[in-house]
Amino acid sequence: MSAPGFLLALVLAGGAWSALAMAMDRHYADIHGRGVEPAPPLRMRLRGAAVLGLLASLALNVHMQGWGVGLVAGLGVLTLAALLLVLAVSYWPARLPAIRRALLLGALPLMVWWVSAVTPF
Known part of the structure; x- marks a missing residue:
């Protein structure tokens, strides 16, 4: 596993967990003040982004190292x-x-690096 690939997987996972935390009432209220809850459409978008980020991180690791490792x-x-x-x-x-x-x-520069390293132009 290359260092930029590991960092990209870590950044994707960190962003996904962060989005999932913001979808929770308690953590959202910690940021925006007590008694404030995320709107239902925002909550669904945050959860969707979290799922995509976690799956992307796992897929990246599987792509770099195969299914076993x-x-x-x-x-x-x-x-x-x-x-x-x-x-x-x-x-x-x-x-x-x-x-x-x-x-x-x-994540943006790491994604650009990943696409340029993996995709032959």
Whole structure:
């Protein structure tokens, strides 16, 4: 597994867990104030983005390493990303939107690298 591929899988998983956390009432209220809940359409979009991100992270690991090792490595990446997000939500809940933006901005160059490295032009 290459380092940029691992980082891309980790960033995708971290963004997915972050979206899933924002779909929950408690974490959404931590960011936007007590008593505020996400609207149902926003909640569904966040959950959908989380599912896509988690599947993309697993698929990336399986693509890089095959089914035997890739699935286990993918679950490890998902666990590591979840642990990092739990620490971020516990100790820096107000910075979660900034963390999500950083994950998105970090994923873009990694995705460009991945497409250019994998796809022969």
